[in-house]
Amino acid sequence: MDKLQGTHQHGKVSREIRGSLMLIGLDRAEKRNAFDSHMIEDLSLALTEYEDHPDLRCAVIFAHGEHFTAGLDLVELQPKLVTGVFDFNEHQINPWGTTSRQRSKPVIAAVQGYCYTAGIELMLNADLVIAQDNCQFAQMEVQRGILPFGGATVRFVQAAGWAKAMRYLLTGDSFDAQTALDLNLINEITAAPPIARAIELAEQICRAAPLAVKATLASAQDAILHGPETAFERLPQHLHPLLHTQDVQEGVMAMLQRRPPQFKGE
Numbered sequence: 063m064d065k066l067q068g069t070h071q072h073g074k075v076s077r078e079i080r081g082s083l084m085l086i087g088l089d090r091a092e093k094r095n096a097f098d099s100h101m102i103e104d105l106s107l108a109l110t111e112y113e114d115h116p117d118l119r120c121a122v123i124f125a126h127g128e129h130f131t132a133g134l135d136l137v138e139l140q141p142k143l144v145t146g147v148f149d150f151n152e153h154q155i156n157p158w159g160t161t162s163r164q165r166s167k168p169v170i171a172a173v174q175g176y177c178y179t180a181g182i183e184l185m186l187n188a189d190l191v192i193a194q195d196n197c198q199f200a201q202m203e204v205q206r207g208i209l210p211f212g213g214a215t216v217r218f219v220q221a222a223g224w225a226k227a228m229r230y231l232l233t234g235d236s237f238d239a240q241t242a243l244d245l246n247l248i249n250e251i252t253a254a255p256p257i258a259r260a261i262e263l264a265e266q267i268c269r270a271a272p273l274a275v276k277a278t279l280a281s282a283q284d285a286i287l288h289g290p291e292t293a294f295e296r297l298p299q300h301l302h303p304l305l306h307t308q309d310v311q312e313g314v315m316a317m318l319q320r321r322p323p324q325f326k327g328e
Contacts, residue, residue, distance in 0.1 A: 074104035076126065077111070082119040082268040083261065084112045091127025096135040097180050102157070109155040113165060119272045119327075120264040122170045123188065124257045129175030130197075131184070136206060158212040159187040164283065166276050168267055172260035173197055173248075182247070183212030186221065189279065190263055191248040192256040193239045199247075202234035220286070221246040271309040272327040277301070 076087035086108045088095040095101075105123075112121045125131065150162040158180070159165065171185040174194035182201055185191045201218065203210045210218075210231065219227040222245040230237060242248045252259050267275060277300040285293035304310055308328045316323035 073098070074101055075108050077108055079115075079118070080261075081265075082117060082272075083264050084108075084115070084118050084121040085257075085261075086112070086121055086123045088123070088125040088131060091125075091129075093135065094129045094132035094176055095125050095127060095181075096132045098135040098138040105157045106150050106154045109157055109165065109169070110153070110163075113155050113163075113167060116327075118167070119268040119270075119275065120168050120170065122172055122257065122260045122264050123184065124172040124260065125174065127175075130171075130173040130177040131181035132176050133179030133181060133202070157187065158183050160211075160213050166280065167272075168264075168275060168279060170260045170264050170267075172256040174256055179203055179210065180212050183210060183214045183217070186213055186217040186247065190260075192250050192252060192260045192263070193242060193248045194256045195239050195251050195253055197239040197242065198236055199238070199242050200234060200236040201230050202236075204232060205234040218245075218247070269322070269325070271304075271307075271313060271323070271325040273307055273309060274304055277304055 073090045073093075076085075076089045078085040078087075086105070088101065088105070090096065090098070090101055097105075109121070112118050150156045152163060154162055155165050156162040168189045169187075170190040170192065171188035172192050173181065173185055174197060177185065177193070177197055178200045179202060182199055201210055201214055209215065214231065218231060221227075226245055229235070237245075239248065239251045243251055250259065281293055281297060281300050284296050309323075309325045312323050312325060
């Protein structure tokens with residue numbers, strides 16, 4: 063088990079590597095993991111480290127303490143919002159995926175307790191979400207005089223549909239895990255802390271062919287960002303490189319030999 067430098071700094075994010083999996087932990091529990099400018103920047107750096115590490119195939123974002131996040135620390139952030147605290151440079155991964163460099167590898171979010179505002183938007187930008195049954199969600203920006211600017215005005219609507227999304231975006235009302243499941247915001251509900259199930263799914267993704275996983279993710283992103291027509295046009299450019307990899311040969315051989323494949327990302 064390899065731990066990256068600066069693994070546990072309260073008020074930022076923790077990092078831990080388990081094989082091909084990276085665990086990224088929101089680590090400001092004394093503030094219910096509310097995002098200040100420091101934690102926002104460190105989460106971006108951690109996701110960029112994950113993106114750039116050639117041996118890592120999946121990441122899990124989780125939270126230390128009882129709550130995923132109480133949202134934005136507006137006391138600390140409000141003076142900085144107009145100066146671009148959410149403006150990431152072209153080399154950094156934006157955790158909310160609204161600007162800057164696009165993530166190419168999968169992320170799973172494991173949420174529990176409070177998951178407010180930017181927390182919902184963070185999980186909406188993940189690829190899978192596991193939520194504990196004690197979750198309380200709220201997209202309450204309109205109750206704070208701002209609008210959701212981390213992707214909810216797009217992704218919440220895409221996931222839930224216009225009417226169901228506006229029910230919560232325009233009122234700021236809270237909702238529970240079962241409602242989040244009904245709204246297509248999460249994949250599963252667990253009674254236990256969600257990180258164990260998130261790691262189980264992440265390890266399953268890690269066993270898949272990594273180039274094929276990235277190509278699948280890229281094609282799906284094409285559809286969401288550019289529409290079905292563009293996604294279909296780009297399918298060959300995602301498929302053809304895979305046909306010349308060692309992994310595609312390994313996949314066929316493993317099927318013929320009735321054994322689990324051992325993919326190398328080559």
